[in-house]
Amino acid sequence: MGGIDGPALGSLCEALRGPVLAPGDAGYDEARRIYNAMIDRRPAVIAGCVDVADVRTALSFAQDTGLELTVRGGGHSGPGLCAADDALMLDLTPMRWVDVDPQRRIARVGGRSRWGDLDHATHGFGLATPAGIVSTTGVGGLTLGGGHGHLTRRYGLTIDNLLSADVVLADGTFVTASETEHPDLFWALRGGGGNFGVVTSFTFRLHPVDTVGLAMTVWPVDRTREVLRWYREFLPGAPEELSGFFALLTVPPGPPFPEPIHGRKMCAVVWCYTGDLEGDRLEKALTVVNVPGPPAFxxxxxxxxxxxxxxxDGLMPKGLQWYWRGDFFDAVPDDSIAVHEKYGQNLPTGLSTMHLYPIDGATRRVDADDTAWAYRHATWSGVIAGIDPEPANAGLVRRWCVDYWSELHPHSMGGAYVNFLGEEESADRVRGTYRGHYDRLATIKHTYDPDNFFHANQNVPPTTS
Incomplete structure (x- = not known):
């Protein structure tokens, strides 16, 4: 039991309404598994928290027993920061709910909810908020890191649509953070990661989004140079209702792709259009895809x-081997295109990929100092992801990712979307990600978590004075 004696474990079981699991218990091995199968860690105890009272009890137990604490929401942390050996995993799995107010266009969301839960609840009212590209991602981790996705050019980052958050602090205090309550904490939560407490619920602003235009355009990977030169010029000047992320990929063997291109390495743009879909307006908006040359599909x-x-979701189920790294970019110069071309032609496995997500448009209408997110003038957030189902290929995808990132990084702005940082990346890398906001985050950390109890994250240690 990782050093937890029977009576102590029994007291936790009695105090929590949610399930408590220790090694050897039925369900323990399934509960400890996270999205990235490259991470295989065995917590001393998993405390399932049904409500705020459970969260406070679990925090107190970890402090009393001296156990390291990790917090699991959706479990999508690439470096596995939600799990640690011989630690207490505070599992928010039972806190999965969504409450929508369509008249006020807001939604309140439980800390363990997935984006698919929110999309399901809001879609019936023709509403949505910006959030990623995979519906199984947890609301908590994505939001606290900043959050970008298909709707970002038009409606901003996820944190730009966060109205408030309910938080349990390290000392067990329960607070609501918003523009008017604990505004310093609210500032820090919007991009500062899991450094400040356990967020048990989020309240978001919603926007009118119902049916959207989906488009996928793919070219042979040896056209990467022409396509990226066109894409870097076209998209930043396109209307904000059109978004499209650039990708290097291997075409999966299924619809909508025709069989002749199955398994071929390609460069691509995945488009989302939130404008008027009457008539052929979607097709007209995308006639430009022929500019760099006719696509293969x-x-x-x-x-x-x-x-x-x-x-x-079907391509990226739980249980794959993942290794990723990222960077922000304000431009895509020819020298960087040569790097993309090189590594796109050498994708190591069928699922390995690179994405450039556009984060301009509405994101730039928020002042640079209004949130902890420090890259308001970036144009793209890039991620390189080595992915494969086979554990034997973990080293292969990791080497490809690290080599690719190492050659591309000199062309970046220096920092990365915090959710794309790896666990082994240095404290200087975290500082570079927050730039001029780092010292302010460290001061707020000292106010709300002076002992750095919440350190299983991309950590910002508290100031010492």
Whole structure:
């Protein structure tokens, strides 16, 4: 039991309404598994928290026993920061709920909810908020890191639509953070990661989003140079209702892709159009895809927004080997395009990929100092992801990712989307990600978590004075 004696474990079981699991218990091995199968850690105890009272009890137990604490929401942390050997995993799995107020266009969301839960609840009212590209991602981790996705160019980052958050602090205090209550904490939560407490619920602003235009355009990977030169010029000047992320990928063997291109390495743009879909307006908006040369495949269709959000879920199920790294970019110079071309032609496995997510448009209408997110003038957030189902290929995908990132990083702005940082990346890398906001975050950390109890994250240690 990782050093927890029977009576102590029994007292935790009695105090919590949620399930408590220790090594050897039925369900323990399934409960400890996270999205990235490259991470295989064995907590001393998993405390399932049903409500705020459970969270406070679990925090107190970890402090009394001296156990390291990790917090699991959706479990999508690439470096596995939600799990640690011989630690207490505070598991928010039972706190999965969504409450929508369509008249006020807001939604309150439990700390363990997935984006698919929110999309399902809001779609019935023709509403949504910006959030990623995979519906199984947890609301908590994505939001606290900043959050970008298909709707970002039009409606901003996820944190730009966060109205408040309920938080349990290290000393057990329960607070609501917003523009008017604990505004310093609210500032820090919007991009500062899990450094400040356990967020038990989020309240978001919603926007009118119902049926959107989906398009996918793919070209042979040896056209990467021409396509990226065109893409870097076209998209930043396109209307904000059109978004499209650039990708290097291997075409999966299934619809909508025709069989002749199955398994081929390609460069691609995955488009989302939130403008008027009457007539052929989607097709007209994308006639430009022929500018860099005729694509090998181009597909357009109107879809419900939740269908777009869940489009990659089947390709990326829980249990794959993942290794990723990221960077912010304000430009895509020719020298960096040569790097993309090189590594796109050498994708090591069928699922390994690189994405450039556009984060301009509405993101830039928020002042640079209004949130902890420090890269308001970036144009793209890039991620390189080595992915494969086979553990034997873990080293292969990791080497490809690290080599690719090492050659591309000199062309970046220096920092990265915090959710794309790896666990082994240095404290200087975290500081570079927050730039001029780092010292302010450290001061707020000292106010709300002076002992750095919440350190299983991309950590910002508290100031010492």
């Amino acid at each position: 181009h597909f357009t269709t109107p879809v419900p927004y939740p269908a777009l959000q869940s489009m990659f």
